[in-house]
Amino acid sequence: MTIRSRDQDACPGALSVHRAADGALARVRLPGGMLSGAQLTALAQAAIRFGAPDLELTSRGNVQIRGITDTDAVAVADAVAEAGLLPSPTHERVRNVVASPLSGRSGGLADVRPLVVALDAAIQREPALAESSGRFWFGLDDGRGDISGLGTDVGVHAVDREHAALLLAGRDTGVRLRLDVAVRTLIDVAVRFVRVRGTAWRVDELPTTQDLLTLPPTAEPGATWPPVLRPPVGWIPQDDGRVTLGAAVPLGVLPARTAEFVGAIESPVVVTPWRSLAICDLDEGVADVALRVLAPMGLVFDENSRWLDVSACTGTPGCERSAADVRADAAAAVDDPAGGHRHFVGCERCCGSPPVGEVLIAGPDGYRARGRPS
Structure with a gap:
């Protein structure tokens, strides 16, 4: 059991940003992962204007914007509030x-x-x-x-x-x-x-x-x-006859421009705890067009894709604690036929690790599996 000081609880938000190696990080809470297409578009545009041009999806169904300068932190918070995603500052x-x-x-x-x-x-x-x-x-x-x-x-x-x-x-x-x-x-x-x-x-x-x-x-x-461990992916018939598209997002990094395309569908979106998207309430024709547009942009609709078997923490250059660019290493391992889920992390904190599967910890001599001596 790990007991920490209350003062150590610096979990970031949209107002209390985290100072990361690549700039400030804002985390936007999305209860149930639910947001509208317009709200997703607003977050994407905030990332493009004020931070790194990506949205990070978290294992709690939230969204993060990285690479924010100190002068733009307030602008990001204002954009989140204007989108209706900051209902209570306290x-x-x-x-x-x-x-x-x-x-x-x-x-x-x-x-x-x-x-x-x-x-x-x-x-x-x-x-x-x-x-x-x-x-x-x-x-x-x-x-x-x-x-x-x-x-x-x-x-x-x-x-x-x-x-x-x-x-x-x-x-x-x-x-x-x-x-x-x-x-x-x-x-x-x-x-x-x-x-x-x-x-x-x-x-x-x-x-x-x-x-x-x-x-x-x-x-x-x-x-x-x-x-x-695996999100709902692909063409998912709804009970009312409409369709949900389950889209895996490789390593949970959603390019802001891709997010704008998803937002333009103007349908409800759910960010899942498996760092994927569910694009909901689509007529079949709209779903077919959306799938044809979004798949070439990198979203994964194949439930057998090996992208569903790898994940990673932020790693370098975003995290100063990390010993490696773990996202690049995880991406390189996608075509490795090793079985089971593998999560790549840059340090002993093992951020974002799933409850089961292999966790690979980066070090000066490469990776070791969690639980094995360094």
Whole structure:
């Protein structure tokens, strides 16, 4: 268990940027990964005007803009606010909500999209949560098991259309509740975490979680879900007859110009926790044209692509801690037939590492697998 100082929690936001080796980094929280085409376009244009001409997709369904100069940090924040993506300056770093990306459109037991909206509003209304950790995150799984395996601090996992299991650190507590009271329960747990957390950033850093619960278990506790590593990719029929295009984004780096093309479709977009996009609610003709335009621009619609088996942290030159250009090395490894998922990192912090798969750590003598002696 790792316990850190509260003062070390410098998790960046749109207002509190991180000073990286390549300039300031702004992170825009997108509860449920949801944004409109116009909002994606606004972020792309902010990156082009004020930072590096790419958008970074994160493993929490957020978006980062890198390479911002000190003089342009305020301009980026203004652009984010004008796009409607900065509704609460006091709570902007704690609006960490991930949800099943296809919920309410294709499969799943319940539509958790309304819960995303309600939970985000409730987070902003609760003054105590402004003091929460910038790494604390909520999970809303519609029953398909894609989010529950991520190990979010507190979450719900739908067991039918009206009921859900309450999870802490990705583990079933045995508590069952109606989905219509889920938001209130999640907020209550999060507030209790703030009260007892001390220097902990995450629920799994607490010595006990008993103080976080007030509802008694009515089912056997302890169940977990296997982590999902691959995003939904390709032509995905929706339950209403329309189409979602699942687009993997190699190494989570979305060129801003490509993002502008996605935004121009003027359809809802979801940034997934697997650093991909879901472009939703498309008529078949629009989906066909979009696929033909976006695939040559580098977005991946093939579920068998080897790009889905590699990932990487930022590496050099963006991160001063990194010992290598890990993105370039990960890209070079795409055609390597080695099995399983591989995540390339530039230092022992292993940023962005998935919960399973091989993590390769760069050093002066090349890469070694995490867990092996250096």
